[in-house]
Amino acid sequence: MxxxxxxxxxxxxxxxxxxxxxxxxxxxxxxxxxxxxxxxLTAAREVGSGRAGRLRIGFAASLALTVLPSLLRTFRERFPAVDLDIQEMTTTPQLAALRERTIDIGLLREPPAHDAELGFETVLMEPFVAVLPASHLLAGQRAVRVEQLADCPFVLLPRAVGPPLYDQITGLCIAAGFTPQVTQHAVEWQTICALVGTGLGVSLAPESIRRIRLKGVAFRRIEPSTVRTRVAVAWRKNDPSPLVPGILAALNQGPPGRP
Structure with missing residues (x-):
């Protein structure tokens, strides 16, 4: 000096x-x-240990109805010094954002089976429901079979925003003996349900979508309900945020009865 x-x-x-x-x-x-x-030095130790810092989370909109609320509550209780940046996005943009390092964690549907850069852990296996106009004849039934929708126009998400989920839904129809005639597309499930409610068509959706309360829309379970959509948490393998273990712990050790 x-x-x-x-x-x-x-x-x-x-x-x-x-x-x-x-x-x-x-x-x-x-x-x-x-x-x-x-x-x-204290702040650096807190961030390095995962007890503080900023965690950027991407999530599929439908998961705001199931996994996301309990996850965020549990995480905030355990890591109150961590700032959360929550971004709503569909599966394909989430995968790109993880690779581009603009988010640290993704909550998405139907992740790839294998990925060299990203790790995945299943959070939930969710059945499908039929989304119908309340005035539809099938809305009078407690459950429907997919083949009963063969003559109906469909409202679905564009394949580009979630190819695996789109293929899974159309695969249900093909397994039932028909190819769905998609006449309308919408990115968000709430919009899909609203379009169904106007009578523009029917849809198949993850069961959590029935929590969207819209007048003129009926949700009916599918029989047999053997097919499930996979909800997973995703992160970068080679460059994980020190906060990632905390979010995984919140998912795995959350309160009993979490969706």
Whole structure:
């Protein structure tokens, strides 16, 4: 420090060391710097350990009806110093955002079976329901078979925003002996349900969508209900945020009865 200042900071007398005028002038700034360094070291340790920092989460809109609320409550209880940045996006944009490092965690439907860059952990296996106009003849039944929808126009999400889920839904129809005639597309499930309610068609959707309460829309379970849509959490394998283990723990050890 004396070399940087260019003057003595300490007076060195036999049996006694004191501050020179230059040293006394530097002392408050030195104490201030050490205090901020200590605070910075503490903050860095908190972030490095996953107890603080910022976690960016992408989520499929339908998961706001199931997994997301309980996950966020549990995570905030355990990690109150972490700032959460929540972004709604469909599966394909989430996968791209993870690779581009603009989000740290994804909550999505039907992830790829294998991915060299990303890790996945199943959160929920969810059955499908039929989404019908309330005035539809099938709405009078407690359950429907997929083949009963063969002559109906369909309202579905565009394949580009979630190819695996789109293929799974159309696969249900093909297994029932017909190819769905998709006459309307919408990105959000709430919009799909609203269009169904106007009578523009029917749809097949994850069961959680029935929590959307819209006048003129009926939800009926599918029989047999052997097919499930997979909900998963996704993260980068090679560059995980130190906060990722915390969110995985919140998912795996959340309150009993979580969806």
């Amino acid at each position: 004396e070399g940087k200042v260019g003057y003595d900071l300490f007076s060195r007398e036999p049996g006694r060391i004191g501050l020179t005028p230059a040293g006394r002038e530097l002392l408050p700034a030195a104490r201030h710097a050490l205090t901020h360094l200590a605070l910075g």
